[in-house]
Every structure is written in C-alpha cells, then in structure tokens.
Amino acid sequence: MISVKGALETVLNSIQNFGVEEIPFIKSVGRVLKEDILADRDFPPFNRVSMDGICIDFNAFNNGQRDFNVEGIQAAGSEQMTLKNNENCIEVMTGAVLPNNANTVIRYEDVTLKNGIATININKINDCQNVHAKGKDGKVGDVLISKNKIISAAEIGVFATVGKSVVKVAKQPKVMIVSTGDELVGVDEIPLEHQIRRSNVFTLVSLLEKLNIPSETAHITDDKPILKSKIKSFLKEFDVLLFSGAVSKGKYDFLPEVFEELGVEKLFHKIAQRPGKPFFYGKTNECNIFGFPGNPISTFVNCLVYFYPWYYKSTGVEIEEETAILAENVSFKPNLEFFLQVELKSKFGHLVAFPIKGNGSGDLASLVNADAFIQLPNDKSEFKSGEVFKIIRYR
Amino acid sequence: MISVKGALETVLNSIQNFGVEEIPFIKSVGRVLKEDILADRDFPPFNRVSMDGICIDFNAFNNGQRDFNVEGIQAAGSEQMTLKNNENCIEVMTGAVLPNNANTVIRYEDVTLKNGIATININKINDCQNVHAKGKDGKVGDVLISKNKIISAAEIGVFATVGKSVVKVAKQPKVMIVSTGDELVGVDEIPLEHQIRRSNVFTLVSLLEKLNIPSETAHITDDKPILKSKIKSFLKEFDVLLFSGAVSKGKYDFLPEVFEELGVEKLFHKIAQRPGKPFFYGKTNECNIFGFPGNPISTFVNCLVYFYPWYYKSTGVEIEEETAILAENVSFKPNLEFFLQVELKSKFGHLVAFPIKGNGSGDLASLVNADAFIQLPNDKSEFKSGEVFKIIRYR
Numbered sequence: 001m002i003s004v005k006g007a008l009e010t011v012l013n014s015i016q017n018f019g020v021e022e023i024p025f026i027k028s029v030g031r032v033l034k035e036d037i038l039a040d041r042d043f044p045p046f047n048r049v050s051m052d053g054i055c056i057d058f059n060a061f062n063n064g065q066r067d068f069n070v071e072g073i074q075a076a077g078s079e080q081m082t083l084k085n086n087e088n089c090i091e092v093m094t095g096a097v098l099p100n101n102a103n104t105v106i107r108y109e110d111v112t113l114k115n116g117i118a119t120i121n122i123n124k125i126n127d128c129q130n131v132h133a134k135g136k137d138g139k140v141g142d143v144l145i146s147k148n149k150i151i152s153a154a155e156i157g158v159f160a161t162v163g164k165s166v167v168k169v170a171k172q173p174k175v176m177i178v179s180t181g182d183e184l185v186g187v188d189e190i191p192l193e194h195q196i197r198r199s200n201v202f203t204l205v206s207l208l209e210k211l212n213i214p215s216e217t218a219h220i221t222d223d224k225p226i227l228k229s230k231i232k233s234f235l236k237e238f239d240v241l242l243f244s245g246a247v248s249k250g251k252y253d254f255l256p257e258v259f260e261e262l263g264v265e266k267l268f269h270k271i272a273q274r275p276g277k278p279f280f281y282g283k284t285n286e287c288n289i290f291g292f293p294g295n296p297i298s299t300f301v302n303c304l305v306y307f308y309p310w311y312y313k314s315t316g317v318e319i320e321e322e323t324a325i326l327a328e329n330v331s332f333k334p335n336l337e338f339f340l341q342v343e344l345k346s347k348f349g350h351l352v353a354f355p356i357k358g359n360g361s362g363d364l365a366s367l368v369n370a371d372a373f374i375q376l377p378n379d380k381s382e383f384k385s386g387e388v389f390k391i392i393r394y395r
Numbered sequence: 396m397i398s399v400k401g402a403l404e405t406v407l408n409s410i411q412n413f414g415v416e417e418i419p420f421i422k423s424v425g426r427v428l429k430e431d432i433l434a435d436r437d438f439p440p441f442n443r444v445s446m447d448g449i450c451i452d453f454n455a456f457n458n459g460q461r462d463f464n465v466e467g468i469q470a471a472g473s474e475q476m477t478l479k480n481n482e483n484c485i486e487v488m489t490g491a492v493l494p495n496n497a498n499t500v501i502r503y504e505d506v507t508l509k510n511g512i513a514t515i516n517i518n519k520i521n522d523c524q525n526v527h528a529k530g531k532d533g534k535v536g537d538v539l540i541s542k543n544k545i546i547s548a549a550e551i552g553v554f555a556t557v558g559k560s561v562v563k564v565a566k567q568p569k570v571m572i573v574s575t576g577d578e579l580v581g582v583d584e585i586p587l588e589h590q591i592r593r594s595n596v597f598t599l600v601s602l603l604e605k606l607n608i609p610s611e612t613a614h615i616t617d618d619k620p621i622l623k624s625k626i627k628s629f630l631k632e633f634d635v636l637l638f639s640g641a642v643s644k645g646k647y648d649f650l651p652e653v654f655e656e657l658g659v660e661k662l663f664h665k666i667a668q669r670p671g672k673p674f675f676y677g678k679t680n681e682c683n684i685f686g687f688p689g690n691p692i693s694t695f696v697n698c699l700v701y702f703y704p705w706y707y708k709s710t711g712v713e714i715e716e717e718t719a720i721l722a723e724n725v726s727f728k729p730n731l732e733f734f735l736q737v738e739l740k741s742k743f744g745h746l747v748a749f750p751i752k753g754n755g756s757g758d759l760a761s762l763v764n765a766d767a768f769i770q771l772p773n774d775k776s777e778f779k780s781g782e783v784f785k786i787i788r789y790r
Contacts, residue, residue, distance in 0.1 A: 025582070026597055026601075029604055029605075041586075043758075044591075045588070052643055052646075075617070075646070076576055077576065077579070078578075078589060079587075079588070080589055093646060093647060095591075095640075096589075107644070109644070137759075137760055137761070144763065152601070152789065152790050153598050153605065154598070154695070154763050156594075156597050156600075157595070157695070158763055159597075161591070161592055163582055163583070164582075165582045181472065182470065182471060183490050184472070187420070187558055187559075188558070191440070192474075193440070193441060193475070193492070195472060196439075197556055197558055198555060199551075199552045199556045200552070202421055202555045203555075205551075206424050222470070222472075249447040249503045249504070251468055251470070251488060252470055252471070253447070294490065300548070300552070322741040323742075324744050345715065346716070346717040346718050349719050349746055350744055350746070351741065351744055351745070358532075364549070364553055365539045368553055370549075
C-alpha cells in the first residue's frame with residue numbers, strides 16, 4: 001500500500017502535455033494561459049488626463065497666476081491639442097491626451113469658470129498633478145502577464161487593452177468518465193429496493209467543469225468481456241479515463257484485471273488513506289487511468305487530491321498550498337492518512353476548519369455541509385484543536 | 396457624498412426578484428438553488444454492505460464458530476438473498492443489500508475461502524460491522540440540501556442520488572453592459588495615438604460570468620441624443636444596466652442627466668472611496684442601474700463591492716465576510732475608504748494580504764498580480780502590518 005505522499009509523487013511524475021490552442025480571448029476565463037502577454041505600446045500610451053478639469057503650464061501658476069483664458073476643450077478620444085499661450089488653459093476630460101505645452105491638471109472642483117476665464121481657487125497644486133504619465137504602468141514590450149496563469153476577469157481586461165483578441169491556452173484533455181456497478185440506475189429512473197441511482201459520474205463531470213474540462217460519460221455493466229472491449233476503445237480515443245467503482249476486492253471488481261489484460265501499466269493500487277483507499281492508478285503511452293473507488297466521498301476526495309494536481313501540473317500551473325486551523329479535537333486511530341470534511345470559516349484573518357460529522361465514505365449528503373477536506377497525517381492519531389493542517393477546498 | 400456603508404445599504408435595499416426557473420440538474424453548477432432537496436427514500440435505502448467479504452449471523456461467531464459454508468454470492472444490484480442456515484455465510488459485495496438473517500460482514504482480508512468453506516482468521520469482530528445501516532445518513536423526507544445554496548459538485552451528486560433530474564434555481568437577471576467614451580476602439584483595431592481599446596465591458600462580462608450571469612454588451616458614443624434613445628430602450632428591455640464611464644464631471648459625462656431625463660430615480664452619486672468614487676446608482680420600477688466610473692480598477696472594484704452583494708441578496712444567497720491580515724504598513728491620507736489590491740497567501744492557517752503597488756485607478760495590469768481588494772476604513776490613515784481587515788476576493 002502506497003502512502004498519500006508517494007501516490008501524489010507518482011501521479012505528478014506521470015503528467016501529460018495536452019498541447020496548446022488559440023481561442024477568442026472572451027472565452028478564455030478559467031483556462032491556462034500559454035503565452036506571455038506583452039504591452040503593445042506604453043501604458044498609458046500618452047500622457048493621460050486623470051481628472052476632469054483644466055490643464056495649464058505649472059510655471060504660470062508658480063509665478064502667481066490664477067486666472068487663465070480657456071483656449072478650448074480637449075475631449076477623450078480627440079487628437080492632441082496644443083496650448084498656444086502658456087498663460088492660458090485648456091479644459092480637459094478624463095482619458096484625454098494631455099495637450100502639448102501643458103503639464104498640470106486642476107480638477108473642476110477647484111476651479112471657477114466664467115466668461116471664458118478659469119480661476120483656480122486653491123493655492124497649492126503640484127507640478128504634473130492629475131496626469132497619468134505615458135509609460136508609467138508599463139513600457140512597450142513589458143511582460144504584463146506571464147504564461148501558465150489561470151485566466152480571470154483581470155487578465156481579460158489586459159487582453160482587451162493590448163489587442164489580444166485571440167490567446168494561446170492549454171488544450172484540455174479528452175476525458176471519459178465511466179461508472180460501473182449493476183446496482184446503478186439512471187437519475188430519471190425509480191430504483192428497485194436493491195438499486196441506487198448513478199451519481200458519481202455527475203459529481204465528476206461537475207468537478208471537471210470547475211477546471212473547464214468538458215467530459216463524456218458512460219456506464220458499463222459488471223461484465224468482464226463488455227468492460228474489456230469498451231475500455232480498449234476508450235484507451236485509444238481519450239487522454240484520460242476516470243472510473244468510479246470496481247477497483248476493490250469484490251467478485252465483480254474486474255477493472256484491475258481488465259487493465260492488466262489491456263496493457264495498462266499499474267503505477268499503484270491502494271493508498272494508505274481514508275476515504276478512498278482502493279484507488280487504482282495506471283497509464284498507457286497515450287492515456288492516464290484514474291480508477292476511483294465507488295463510494296461517493298472516495299471518488300470525490302481522490303479527484304480533488306490526485307486528479308486536480310495532476311491536471312494543474314500537466315498544464316503548467318503552480319497551485320499554492322492552503323492551510324487551516326482545526327477547530328475541534330479529532331481522534332483517528334487507523335494507520336491511514338485521514339481526509340476529513342470541514343466547514344471553513346474566516347475569523348480575524350484566520351481560516352478555521354470545523355469538522356463535519358459524516359457516516360463514512362457512502363454519506364454524500366455530508367459533503368453538502370462542508371467546503372473542504374482537511375488532511376490529517378497518518379503519523380499520529382490525535383489531532384488537537386488549534387493545530388494547522390493542509391486543506392483541499394472544493395467550494 | 397455617501398459612505399461605503401451607506402452606499403452598500405442603499406444597494407441592498409433595492410434588490411430585485413428575478414424569479415425561479417427549472418433547469419436540468421447537470422447544468423446547475425454555480426446557480427442558486429431555490430427549492431429544498433428532500434430524501435426520496437432512506438439513505439442508505441437498505442442495510443448496505445460496505446466491504447467485500449462474507450456476511451454471517453454474529454451469534455454464530457460469538458458462539459465460537461469460525462468455519463462457515465458458503466451459501467452463495469450477494470452481488471450489488473441483485474435482489475436481497477436470505478441466509479437459510481444461520482451457521483452458514485453468504486459472500487457479499489460492497490454496495491449489495493445485506494442478506495436476510497445476516498447482520499455482520501467480515502472483509503475478505505480476514506477470511507480464507509477453500510472448498511466452499513469460509514474460515515474467519517481473526518478473533519475480534521463487532522456485531523453489525525461493515526454494514527451501513529438503512530436510514531443512517533438520512534430518513535425519507537429529510538432535507539438534504541436547503542434552498543438558497545450555490546450549487547457545487549457536492550450538490551450535483553445529491554440531486555442525482557434522489558432523482559432530481561430537474562431542479563429549481565434562481566433565474567438570472569437580463570443584463571446589458573454599456574461602455575461610453577469616444578476614445579475607445581475595438582479589441583481588434585489598432586488605436587490611434589489618442590485612443591485606447593475597450594476593455595471594461597469585457598472585464599464586466601467576465602466578472603458576471605463568474606456568477607453564471609450571461610450579458611450583452613453595447614458601445615455608445617458620447618452623443619447625448621443617441622445615449623438617451625438607446626438607454627431608453629435598454630431600460631425597458633433589461634433587468635440591470637451596467638455602465639462604464641461618463642458619470643464624472645467631464646463635459647461629455649452625459650449619463651447622470653440622461654438618467655434624470657429618462658425618469659431614473661437617483662439613489663446616490665459618488666461614494667467616499669478610492670478608487671471608484673464617481674459611482675452612480677439608480678433605479679426605475681423594472682431596472683437597476685449601476686453607473687461605474689470609467690477607470691478600469693474603479694469599474695472592477697465597484698462591480699465586486701456593490702453588484703456582487705446586490706446579486707447575492709437578490710437571489711437569496713448569504714455570503715460570509717472574509718478577513719485577512721495586512722502584511723505591510725499602509726498609509727492613506729484622504730478621507731476616503733481605500734480599496735487596495737492585495738496578493739493573498741495562506742500561512743499556517745492565517746490569510747495574509749500583501750499590498751500590490753499599482754499606479755492608481757487606470758493601472759489595470761496591477762490587478763493581474765493581485766487576488767483581492769482589502770478594505771481599509773476611512774476613520775484612520777495609518778494601517779499597520781498585522782491588523783485585520785475585510786477582503787473581497789476576485790480569484
């Protein structure tokens with residue numbers, strides 16, 4: 001049985017490169033950027049007026065002048081004007097180019113305008129005030145966004161600003177999610193007494209959707225020849241196969257032998273953790289195979305703990321570890337790493353993790369009340385309130 | 396000039412009800428649930444075997460018996476069998492119904508199977524072990540998920556389990572995002588010296604996409620009659636109008652007067668904050684109008700600080716406040732509430748906020764390096780490293 005650390009290392013040593021594609025920038029939120037974004041001009045591209053008001057030559061003010069004839073109006077989006085007489089002023093609008101020969105902007109609030117004369121009503125102004133100088137935020141050619149970043153609304157604004165209407169992002173893997181188990185019926189069906197509805201595949205679809213990965217789903221009955229023939233074709237067609245169920249010790253848990261017969265290299269089977277112990281992980285040259293145990297929480301936690309980091313590393317994203325403070329004592333005797341559902345609360349800058357009591361790995365409803373798993377190591381069995389551990393969020 | 400607190404109260408007193416719609420459960424991630432989700436049967440719906448192994452009558456073991464004839468195999472998804480002789484056993488698979496007359500499961504790891512006889516190799520087992528009792532996680536009719544929750548992968552699994560193939564969610568508002576400003580050109584265009592590309596509308600589209608709200612966009616030139624006629628029709632057609640620009644003191648900042656002429660009730664104009672001071676907020680009977688200032692960071696922060704909470708309250712969602720610890724001293728003299736970009740780091744269960752130095756409200760690129768805004772109140776001007784303040788995340 002491999003340790004959680006060993007399992008994660010194995011998974012992270014087996015990443016795939018999905019390649020790069022170009023997509024419209026406005027569709028790129030949540031995707032991983034695969035090119036550096038450069039400034040196509042200085043930012044701001046001109047000495048930019050940052051307040052509505054008048055612009056003057058500061059020397060005139062400094063020489064004691066307070067009344068200025070208005071030469072005209074410099075609107076945002078108009079070509080740059082020139083202040084013809086440096087004892088005059090031009091009205092200027094936020095976003096406009098600062099007129100030639102002017103260097104300082106006084107906002108309307110500090111000015112009286114009457115009969116074509118602007119009178120400045122304050123006695124202290126600064127040279128070059130209310131002007132956002134050309135190139136202050138960045139020079140042409142500067143890297144504004146480095147590649148391997150997950151794109152958010154902030155990056156979208158920069159793409160638009162520099163004219164990147166199409167951006168290079170990591171291609172997403174082609175993923176098939178397979179459920180097994182003859183006890184499963186469809187969501188729209190009424191299960192018989194001994195049946196339950198399929199749920200894990202949909203949970204996995206949603207967990208992948210959070211990474212913007214589209215996926216397909218299939219259900220295969222617990223019949224070895226059928227499993228074998230379908231998986232054989234899936235291995236050729238997809239980059240990643242996610243399974244839920246049929247990896248444990250049961251008489252109908254055919255997956256490990258089917259994988260072996262199909263030439264899947266087993267990298268590990270079973271991890272010293274709860275829930276999610278019977279996890280199978282393997283690969284072929286073209287495909288990574290995550291065989292999650294069939295219990296709902298087991299599938300859920302293993303997708304977060306192994307598939308997510310595998311995907312991030314495959315696409316070049318570095319994710320920072322997050323920690324939280326345990327709010328209650330927890331006792332866990334088995335020699336296994338324990339992933340415990342917790343509700344997170346932000347208290348005075350501290351992230352506090354309140355354990356959610358579930359009824360084991362079958363209790364899907366307990367996930368609804370939690371936000372994350374806290375990862376309690378297997379080198380001890382008593383975990384005290386106030387101790388800090390790694391967490392894995394899912395909300 | 397209204398305070399941030401007063402502005403937020405005003406916005407939250409002016410929420411809208413967008414109504415409720417039914418959508419396929421698998422499309423519902425990120426939407427707001429508008430019905431309680433009840434257990435349609437007990438969970439588990441039967442005494443569920445939770446380990447692969449054999450099941451027995453505990454009394455037989457308790458009486459010293461260790462060898463059990465195997466009567467058959469109870470597979471998951473098969474009808475419940477009956478243990479005919481309580482000195483025999485039945486092999487059982489995870490997920491199967493526990494056979495009648497049996498009450499305890501011993502996992503294969505602790506059993507030797509040979510010639511149709513199962514021998515238990517351990518001397519300590521517990522009555523009813525490895526059985527997930529009918530109804531233990533929930534009884535038929537129990538509320539598994541309460542309404543007004545934002546749906547995540549965890550909820551999707553529960554919907555599937557209880558057969559909710561269609562769920563009631565809050566309808567999304569119909570939103571139009573309008574940019575103004577004659578200095579703006581399209582993302583695909585090469586701007587002239589005095590022009591810049593449109594970016595705020597796309598940032599807003601992405602910020603709304605994060606709430607799963609689709610939106611339309613338009614650009615209107617700084618021409619009052621055109622502005623008036625277009626906005627007049629938008630007010631009838633949309634639930635929410637978001638504007639970027641034209642709300643300040645400039646000669647071409649026509650929006651406040653256009654709003655007035657169109658019968659928009661002004662709820663406030665200008666907030667004692669930086670960035671984002673010239674924010675205009677108003678409403679008609681059918682429409683809420685958010686007039687964000689045109690600077691990129693102003694639009695961004697006001698969307699997060701005012702539109703997000705307005706949307707959450709409109710749909711019934713309660714969002715918990717999040718706080719972080721300031722990592723450096725910050726000095727801010729103006730008598731304004733200060734929203735400062737920060738990078739967040741998780742350190743030993745503490746959330747630490749590192750200020751990102753930007754060049755004022757025009758510096759969109761500075762958002763790329765930050766994760767959140769920290770809200771520094773206007774009742775003081777020196778903020779010390781180690782002090783705790785509210786944060787507003789955008790990643």
